[in-house]
Amino acid sequence: MSFIITTPLYYVNDKPHLGSVYTTIICDAIARYKRLVGEDVIFITGVDEHGLKIQRTANEKGVEPKIHCDEISEIFNVSWGNWNISFDKFIRTSSKNHELIVNEFYERVKASDDIYMGLQKGWYCVGCEEFKDNPENSSTYKCPIHQKNLEWKNEENLFFRLSKYQEQIERIINEPSFIEPLERRNEIINFVSRGLKDFSISRTNVSWGIQVPDFDKHTFYVWFDALLGYVSAISSDEKGCSLEKSINRGWPANIHLIGKDILRFHAVYWPAMLISAGMRVPKKVLGHGFLTREGQKMGKSLGNVLDPDLLISKYGNDPVRWYLIKDISLGSDGDFQDKRFVDIINNDLANTIGNLLNRTSSMSRKWFDNKVPNIEKISSENKLENFAKIAVENYIQKFNIYKLDLAANVVLNLAINTNLYLNENQPWMLIKEKNNLPIVKEIIYNVLESTRIIGLLLLPLLPELSSKINDQLGSIYKKEIPWEQQLRWGLLISNSCLPKPTPIINKLEYE
């Protein structure tokens, strides 16, 4: 059985911003974790290339939409490489295979008698690619997300009979595990309780899209097209693409991780479309919050947009990952503050984890011939071993319910407790007395062993830092042995060589 996890398919109106980096990093951490615990993961990401918003962006640049999309899609692809994102599939909705899927899906929905022609009137936000629920003062009403005026639309469109699925959708969204976290679920329950209205799935004024069969002037509404990207990503290969193949390869998705602004599409429209086409609905929609900058919404007009490329070149990958994963509770809004960022990285990663490893390895090398000490007897009561065992259990429990911030804090706490243990026991004092040698060996072994476990627990969260910790401990992590087995206490080998320590992370300066 596959474990399918998806990021949203990002609009290619611009290159990735910190919001898209955030979602993608969280998905990456979950995907890495699931692989480590033995799941056959399909991690899907990609780009949403059609629709009015992209058509206009290309027009404003004076280039063909296809050329524009090629350029920005490539930037996304390269960027995810720079961020060390372990995706398995990158889907472009302008690809031929994707078009095949949209057409096949449409035929199924039509066969269920869920498509009809109607008149679509309403106020539209091009930024959201969405009709807004009837704001009164309309032409002066700005979309709260994009801060732009809405546009009046009045045209013949094909509609999807969403209203037919009221009861089924109610049943699905009331399943406690379907939408998380709880606030998001309540939002959707409220929305659905007001009664579902059919929505239009074609456009006559947008040429940059997939043409609707038998309706020359109509292209598919970008959301009807884009959501299917998740399905086409699974089966798409050089031999083509089909719904049956996607189903055979493991559809439905286990998790759609998305921002709160696009919850309705994923938790209401999408399941109804899938039921209509005779397909299974996703198992979970996980809605995260929004990132702000120093308390303000990030926006070009405010001049406070954080450029992810700059962040990565200035600080590297893992510090940004740590901040986004550990400091923001998944589901709540989060704020990126420069000073806080620097403090957190210096405290957590450089001082608490990096320094612990560095100084313990140095002591071990100095006193025990560049090696891990050879422990003869392990005292019956081992405080650190108990801490580590509890930490491993807690970490797995938190990760399994996608509380990544709490899982990260478990690792940090283990490092804090390991530092405390070292400071309480003061092996640098004990070593002065020859008789203390066995106990010093034991203390140093315990600290190094705890550090090994910290490194392993960091593998899904901070893959680069984790691999540096592993190098410093003599490369003892074995890919071929199940990760969970290697979390057992006591696997660090006595007398094994310790390489010369180098700092695993540099302290950051606040400018």
Ligand code: MSP
């Ligand atoms: N193309 C659609 C998704 C189609 S999925 C089949 C789309 N794209 S988007 O590029 O506008 O947004 C992608 C994701 O980025 C959304 O989940 C959105 O919530 C998220 N974010 C956009 N700005 C954000 C922040 N400032 N902070 C966190 N995430 C934010 O919607």
